[in-house]
Amino acid sequence: MAFPHDIKKISPTVWELPVHYKEGMLVPARIYATEKLLMAMDEGVFEQVSNVACLPGILKYAFCMPDGHWGYGFPIGGVAAMDPVTGVISPGGIGFDINCGMRLVLTNLTHEEVAPRIHELVDALFNRIPTGVGCKGFIKVSQSEFRDVLEEGSKWCLKKGFARPEDIEVTEEGGCFAGAESSSISDKAIERGIDQIGTLGSGNHYCEIQVAKDVNVFDEIIAKKFGFTVPNQVVVMFHCGSRGFGHQVATDYLKLFLQVMGSKYKINIRDRELACAPFHSKEGQLYFSAMKCAVNMAFANRQVILYRIREVFSRIFSKSPEDLGMDMIYDVAHNTAKLETHIINGATKEILVHRKGSTRAFGPVMEGIPSVYREIGQPVIIGGSMETGSYLLAGLETGAETFYTTAHGSGRTMSRHEAKKNVRGKKLQQDMEARGIYVRTDSWGGLAEEAGSAYKNIDEIAESTELAGLSRRVVKLVPIGNIKG
């Protein structure tokens, strides 16, 4: 399959594959990107996003965000809303790492204060936050208590003293998707997840110390409202998900859906990786519940990691986390499906929005945004590579086009395999150190896979979401320290 030269330009940042592009498409597919980013996209994106447009019950368009690239079934960067009555739910539209997401935490420290302590700080974070494949957490819970975590998410952390009430307020959905029933979870998933609370994992998961340099502030008023009050202010950003637990949930239900999809529900799909079930079916509802359990496990995971981050800063700087101003700005989920109310063809309707490697970006005054941000729009965290920086943005009214969804990261340009061939982890660490970024890792190969050169330009991604009206830039954050698995 080749680059689709008949792709239609809707605007400088929106490109459309019409319904006749491929047999079976129910709606057109739309890709949000500048021409430059579009040309750099792998052909798998066009193949996959047009496959998604064939899924039963899909509404308006199958979307792909500017950081899109080839994924399992859906592209990473994919968005698809289904009619909950006639439509399907698809694990491929959510991802294996259910509720992989980003959390951003303020400090009131300046770059000048942190720079002399950066080695000590990063080493302490590396020691206190378990990283790498198969890493285990410090929290021991019984099976029944783990089931509470799955059903309560961040609220469980609040009960146990790992969270502040304000943390919950600035976590998407209050850190808990309602309706998670742990009866939908296999014993194997419980077994894999039970000792993984408070662990970072591997791959592109990381915890980073960043600086909001004054020259990188795009919108001073919003930046101030988000809590940026100190020159060259230091923040902590981290990225992780539901670990082996979410992976097992996805595996379990993909298997079940493949068994019932054709025989019981007579659904024909173009790609086995798009395995799905009617949303209202028994299997669809079981998966929806299990997915929520994984979402909640990931919220709890990030909350416990935050608890450890606060501990480390407190020890290194000999002040309480409160005195260090370690308030959360926000926590966004990347890989979820959620029932939300949107306007479809002029009518208000509850729809099932799949977001896979994409970020919810509610505009100002919408319900579901914490009251402190109600007038500004939802904070959006776009994580770049560990070399190049990340962005804090805010949702916009014009995001309605994509069901209020924007990009989530840089997007790979090089496969993990290719990156490992081209980059040496140890050398990369030394090069980064020379540029003022101190990085600790569990795996040199893993570090090489995450090299900045393996990713698209984050500045172009962030700018393109703004040009498209999906989110506006508030501040660019550059790394000075990073731990990764």
Added chain:
DNA sequence: ATGTGC
């Protein structure tokens, strides 16, 4: 992403 694979 993942006790990195049937």
